[in-house]
Amino acid sequence: MAEEKYLLEVKNLCRHFTSGKGKNKLTVKAVDDVSFAVRPAETFGLVGESGCGKTTTGRTIIRLYDPTDGKVIFDGREISGPMTKELRQYLTDNIAMIFQDPIESLNPRMTIEEIVGEGLAVRGMKDKEEIRKMVHEMLEKVGLTEEHATRYPHEFSGGQRQRVGIARAMIVKPRMIIADEPVSALDVSIQAQVINLLNDLKEEMGLTILFIAHNLSVVKYFSDRIGVMYYGRLVEVANGDDLYAKPLHPYTKALLSAIPEPNPITERTRQRVDYDPERDHDYSEEQPTMVEVEPDHFVYCSPSELKAYRKQLGIAD
Amino acid sequence: MKYIDHNIPEEILNIPAEQFELVERENIKDEKFKTEPIGFFKDAMRRMGKSKPTMISLYIIVAIIIAALIVPLFTGYKYDEQNVSFKNLPPKIPGIEKLGIADGSRVLTNRKASSLEDPDRFPEGCIIEIVNEYEYKGTPVVDVKVDYYKYLGVPEDQYHWFGTDYLGRDLMTRLFRGTRISLLIAFFSVITNVIIGVIYGAISGYYGGKVDMLMTHFAEVLDGLPYIVMTILFMILLGPGMFSIILALCVTGWIGTSRLIRAQFYRFKGREYVLAARTLGVKDITLIFRHILPNTVGPLITRAMIAIPGAIFSESFLAYIGLGISPPEPSIGILLADGQNVLLQYPNQTLFPAILISLLMIAFNLFANGLRDALDPSQRGEE
Numbered sequence: 001m002a003e004e005k006y007l008l009e010v011k012n013l014c015r016h017f018t019s020g021k022g023k024n025k026l027t028v029k030a031v032d033d034v035s036f037a038v039r040p041a042e043t044f045g046l047v048g049e050s051g052c053g054k055t056t057t058g059r060t061i062i063r064l065y066d067p068t069d070g071k072v073i074f075d076g077r078e079i080s081g082p083m084t085k086e087l088r089q090y091l092t093d094n095i096a097m098i099f100q101d102p103i104e105s106l107n108p109r110m111t112i113e114e115i116v117g118e119g120l121a122v123r124g125m126k127d128k129e130e131i132r133k134m135v136h137e138m139l140e141k142v143g144l145t146e147e148h149a150t151r152y153p154h155e156f157s158g159g160q161r162q163r164v165g166i167a168r169a170m171i172v173k174p175r176m177i178i179a180d181e182p183v184s185a186l187d188v189s190i191q192a193q194v195i196n197l198l199n200d201l202k203e204e205m206g207l208t209i210l211f212i213a214h215n216l217s218v219v220k221y222f223s224d225r226i227g228v229m230y231y232g233r234l235v236e237v238a239n240g241d242d243l244y245a246k247p248l249h250p251y252t253k254a255l256l257s258a259i260p261e262p263n264p265i266t267e268r269t270r271q272r273v274d275y276d277p278e279r280d281h282d283y284s285e286e287q288p289t290m291v292e293v294e295p296d297h298f299v300y301c302s303p304s305e306l307k308a309y310r311k312q313l314g315i316a317d
Numbered sequence: 318m319k320y321i322d323h324n325i326p327e328e329i330l331n332i333p334a335e336q337f338e339l340v341e342r343e344n345i346k347d348e349k350f351k352t353e354p355i356g357f358f359k360d361a362m363r364r365m366g367k368s369k370p371t372m373i374s375l376y377i378i379v380a381i382i383i384a385a386l387i388v389p390l391f392t393g394y395k396y397d398e399q400n401v402s403f404k405n406l407p408p409k410i411p412g413i414e415k416l417g418i419a420d421g422s423r424v425l426t427n428r429k430a431s432s433l434e435d436p437d438r439f440p441e442g443c444i445i446e447i448v449n450e451y452e453y454k455g456t457p458v459v460d461v462k463v464d465y466y467k468y469l470g471v472p473e474d475q476y477h478w479f480g481t482d483y484l485g486r487d488l489m490t491r492l493f494r495g496t497r498i499s500l501l502i503a504f505f506s507v508i509t510n511v512i513i514g515v516i517y518g519a520i521s522g523y524y525g526g527k528v529d530m531l532m533t534h535f536a537e538v539l540d541g542l543p544y545i546v547m548t549i550l551f552m553i554l555l556g557p558g559m560f561s562i563i564l565a566l567c568v569t570g571w572i573g574t575s576r577l578i579r580a581q582f583y584r585f586k587g588r589e590y591v592l593a594a595r596t597l598g599v600k601d602i603t604l605i606f607r608h609i610l611p612n613t614v615g616p617l618i619t620r621a622m623i624a625i626p627g628a629i630f631s632e633s634f635l636a637y638i639g640l641g642i643s644p645p646e647p648s649i650g651i652l653l654a655d656g657q658n659v660l661l662q663y664p665n666q667t668l669f670p671a672i673l674i675s676l677l678m679i680a681f682n683l684f685a686n687g688l689r690d691a692l693d694p695s696q697r698g699e700e
Binding site for chain 1: 590603
């Protein structure tokens, strides 16, 4: 990729899970040879069906899982190496995560103030009053009131809880946020609310966001660039508009064709495109690689497919 | 995207974006809650208060504990005060004695009818009634119900509510002092077990993998040791006493707790809020004790509550087979062991400790059940 400055670079990242021993050994390649890069202050969307490895990618970047292979570089520093105290500190100072399930992601035995203030306490802030003040400020920012600080998570609605989760991630002033399906557990009206909040905070704090989701319309609304994952691999990366206007990879086409349309007349006759890797690709002779078809538009394809894609886009070889 | 034929006019289908107006795009602002904040424990206590059996058993437990603390002070006897001439007295309780129960009477069997006249054998006024008259080898024999207190010449104002034992010691004093000791042993052994079990299970469950495997196997090996043999060894090594018994109850007692905690850790350590705390850089020790452990507190308390009657019962069992604390100190088990030697002649010596230990067991079990329901309402009614 170009010598542009990236905030986060993921190079050939692999995360395999194994179970069993000897001949019963099973390896699941949850993330297999994934490479992408995120520019500062950009929102990078990662989409794909359930179980395709989006969440694992996010969690491997923030080191909830250790990578099997490959490199992750954050702002020029490798963060995929052996875990040291100093690296953990660097990681947690710079990257924060927002989780999918608003019920699961808040400890039911802690008050909101404890949950949100924990990041500060971990960073050595001792003054309880100061922590409280900052927690209150943060709660105001996400649309909650001071009074909510003494409450327990079960007293809140899903959207409110997710905003608490956002406050928890934001209070440590990270440079990057990994948002792991932050809205997929919320109902549609609340989704917009939370997404708008994230957008506002992003602009206000100059955040970079890695946005993991399976809802394409949400990703389209929110992301500058989008990566499509299938079965542990990244199959297409492009600018948001490009991806929607001229999808190349058959899986991307299949995904796009699955978006419901808000027009009942056309929705009734919407054509779904199927994707079957066995049928759609012939990799018996040529090995597929990640290729830049046009500037900022990468597709995972074999040389002959590349030719076809180029033709489709009307670019000469 | 293909559009099919429809009757919608073009101008409706192609409304320019500028004509749309946002209905609402202001900052989100939530209202304050109108209710009082309710913490987890407050909520659990409120739920517990609604359950009658739980509250009744709680009252019983509290009453027994208070009785164990104060009754030995007010009986007027000491637990080791012997008076062999007043041994094996039946119960006599002021007030109730007039109703014909607990009046200090006993039936003496197979007495020569002639001896009833002898004031040395049967002091004046001690005979209440003759229950049975028959002949044995030509001699008239009677079963006679006597006021045993008068029969033995016990002073008028001396009452033994539960009677006395084979050394003439007041049973009520001994019973409640014994309860105190049994409860002490139970509480200490359970607290030790919980502490060891929580730490061991937490480490084993949190780290998992090889650490977990080694720790689990070690616990299994320990669990295989025969516990009576170990108790005997402790008795030999440290001499009989409370300490040896507590130690004997602790050697293997914590394993159950550690298994429970380990399972709970496996359940909770992958939860998103734990992951969230990890991404914030929270240390392992904080994760274990601040984030995961409080969520296991429900099953833990329940288990501890169930373990208390278990420990009381184990102590009684050990005392019963002669491995109890050293005399003259009583415990419920020792009283039962002593009582069963004379079960047919003096059933009261077994009856009162048996009632008390049954009450304790039932109350603790019911209370533990209620507590579990209160702490974890989703498991209500499961056994």
